[in-house]
Amino acid sequence: MTTSPIRVLVAKPGLDGHDRGAKVIARALRDAGMEVIYTGLRQTPEMIAEAALQEDVDVVGLSILSGAHNALVPKVMDLLKGKGLNDVRVFLGGIVPDEDIPPLKALGVADVFGPGTSTDVIVESIRKTIRK
Amino acid sequence: MTLHDSILSGDRRALARLITKIENDQPESRAALAALYPRGGRAQVIGVTGAPGTGKSTLVSEMAKAYRRAAKTVAIIAVDPTSPFTGGAILGDRIRMRDLSGDDGVFIRSMATRGSLGGLARATDEVVAVVDAAGFDVIMIETVGAGQSEVDIARLAHTTLVVEAPGLGDDVQAIKAGILEIADVLVLNKADLPGAEAATRALRGMLMLAHTQWDVPICETVAAEGKGVAEVIAAIDRHRNYLLQNDGMIQRERDRVRRQLENLARDLLYSRFIAAKRDEVDAAIEAVASRQRDPYSVVDELLK
Numbered sequence: 001m002t003t004s005p006i007r008v009l010v011a012k013p014g015l016d017g018h019d020r021g022a023k024v025i026a027r028a029l030r031d032a033g034m035e036v037i038y039t040g041l042r043q044t045p046e047m048i049a050e051a052a053l054q055e056d057v058d059v060v061g062l063s064i065l066s067g068a069h070n071a072l073v074p075k076v077m078d079l080l081k082g083k084g085l086n087d088v089r090v091f092l093g094g095i096v097p098d099e100d101i102p103p104l105k106a107l108g109v110a111d112v113f114g115p116g117t118s119t120d121v122i123v124e125s126i127r128k129t130i131r132k
Numbered sequence: 133m134t135l136h137d138s139i140l141s142g143d144r145r146a147l148a149r150l151i152t153k154i155e156n157d158q159p160e161s162r163a164a165l166a167a168l169y170p171r172g173g174r175a176q177v178i179g180v181t182g183a184p185g186t187g188k189s190t191l192v193s194e195m196a197k198a199y200r201r202a203a204k205t206v207a208i209i210a211v212d213p214t215s216p217f218t219g220g221a222i223l224g225d226r227i228r229m230r231d232l233s234g235d236d237g238v239f240i241r242s243m244a245t246r247g248s249l250g251g252l253a254r255a256t257d258e259v260v261a262v263v264d265a266a267g268f269d270v271i272m273i274e275t276v277g278a279g280q281s282e283v284d285i286a287r288l289a290h291t292t293l294v295v296e297a298p299g300l301g302d303d304v305q306a307i308k309a310g311i312l313e314i315a316d317v318l319v320l321n322k323a324d325l326p327g328a329e330a331a332t333r334a335l336r337g338m339l340m341l342a343h344t345q346w347d348v349p350i351c352e353t354v355a356a357e358g359k360g361v362a363e364v365i366a367a368i369d370r371h372r373n374y375l376l377q378n379d380g381m382i383q384r385e386r387d388r389v390r391r392q393l394e395n396l397a398r399d400l401l402y403s404r405f406i407a408a409k410r411d412e413v414d415a416a417i418e419a420v421a422s423r424q425r426d427p428y429s430v431v432d433e434l435l436k
Contacts, residue, residue: 004152004155004156004158005219005220005221005244007152026222027222029220030215030218030220030222031215031218031220032218032220033218033219033220034220035214035220035221035223035244036220036221036222036223037223037224037226037242038222038223038224038226038227039226039227039230040224040226040227040230043230044233046233046234047230047233047234050233050234051226051233051240053144053145053148054144054148054239054240054241055148055241055242056145056148056149056151056152083145084145085145
C-alpha cells in the first residue's frame with residue numbers, strides 16, 4: 001500500500017470569530033481525498049507553525065477575514081521557515097485586496113483565494129502545487 | 133544523522149516525518165522502526181475511547197495538563213475516521229487541545245483510520261512504538277468515537293478509559309457486549325448534566341455483574357472545568373500498580389505482541405499472495421461474481 005493523501009492544516013489566525021468559510025473548505029478538501037487537520041478559531045502564528053510541524057502537513061491553509069493578513073501571513077511564513085518547514089506550501093483564503101496579493105506571493109504564499117472562489121478551483125490549485 | 137538518531141536526540145520534526153512515512157508504509161520506515169523498537173517500552177500507554185460527543189478530547193487535554201504539572205512529557209495520538217467514499221478525513225481533535233499549544237513537553241499527532249476498523253488507525257501500533265522510543269513518559273491514544281466495537285485500543289493500551297456521558301442510553305446500552313467490557317476505568321463525563329446520577333447508577337449496576345479481578349472504578353468528571361481529572365489519573369495509577377503487581381503488564385504486552393505479529397504476518401502473506409497470483413485472483417473474481425464458482429473452493433484452490 002502506498003497511499004499518501006495530501007495533509008492540510010486549516011487554521012484561522014487572528015481574532016475574527018467566523019469560521020464558516022474555513023469549515024466549507026475543510027469539507028471540500030476532505031471530499032477531494034485529503035486529510036484535513038482543523039484547528040479552530042483564534043490561532044496564533046506560533047500555534048499554527050507548531051501544529052504544522054507535529055502533523056507533518058504538506059499544506060497550511062490560512063483563513064483570514066479580519067484584514068490582518070499583512071501582519072499575520074509574514075509571521076506564519078517566518079515561523080515555518082524557522083522550524084525548517086521550507087517545503088510546506090501556504091495558501092490564503094479570505095478578504096484580501098488585489099493590491100496585497102503580489103507582495104504576499106513574493107513572500108512565498110502559493111495562492112490566494114477571495115470570496116466566491118469555487119472549491120474545485122482551490123482543490124485543483126493545491127493538487128497542482130503538491131503534485132502527489 | 134539518520135532519522136532514528138534524530139528522533140532519539142529529541143528532534144520533533146524527524147519524529148513527525150517518520151510518523152508520516154509509517155502511515156504511508158514507505159520502505160525506509162521499516163529500518164527506522166527496527167532501530168527504534170528496542171528503545172521503547174518505558175512509556176505509560178493510556179487509551180481513551182467512548183461515543184462521539186462524550187468529551188474525550190477535552191478530557192485528554194485536561195489529563196495532559198495534569199501530567200505536565202507532574203513534570204511528565206505527554207504524546208497524544210488522536211484518531212478520527214477516514215471517509216470510506218473519498219479517502220479524505222477531517223481531523224478535529226486539536227480544536228479541544230489548544231491549551232496544550234506552545235508546550236515543548238507535549239506532542240500531538242492526528243491520524244486518520246485509513247480504512248481500518250476497530251477505532252484505531254492502521255499504523256497506530258507502530259506510531260506508539262516510535263513515540264515511546266522518542267522518550268515520552270505518557271502516551272494517550274484517543275480513538276474514533278464510534279461507540280460499541282472499538283476494542284483494539286484495549287489490546288494496545290496498558291489502561292483503557294471508557295468515557296460516557298449522561299443521556300446517551302438506558303441501562304440496556306450499558307450491558308451490551310463490547311465497549312464497556314474493555315474499560316479499566318469508567319469515566320462519566322459531563323457529570324453536571326441532568327441524568328448523571330442515573331447514569332452512574334446504571335454503570336455501577338452493570339459493573340456489579342461483571343466478573344473481573346480488577347474492580348473497575350467509576351470517576352465522575354466535568355472535563356471542561358477540569359473537575360474530577362485528578363481522580364481519573366489516580367485511578368489510572370492504581371490500575372497500573374495492579375497490573376505490575378499481578379504480572380498483568382507482561383501478560384498484556386505478550387497479548388499485544390501476539391496480535392501485532394499475527395497482523396504483520398497476515399499483511400505480508402497477503403501481499404505476497406496477491407503479487408504472485410494477481411491473474412488467477414482476477415479470473416476467480418469473475419468466476420465467483422457470475423456464480424460459476426463458489427468463493428470457498430476457489431480460495432482453497434488458490435492457496436494450494
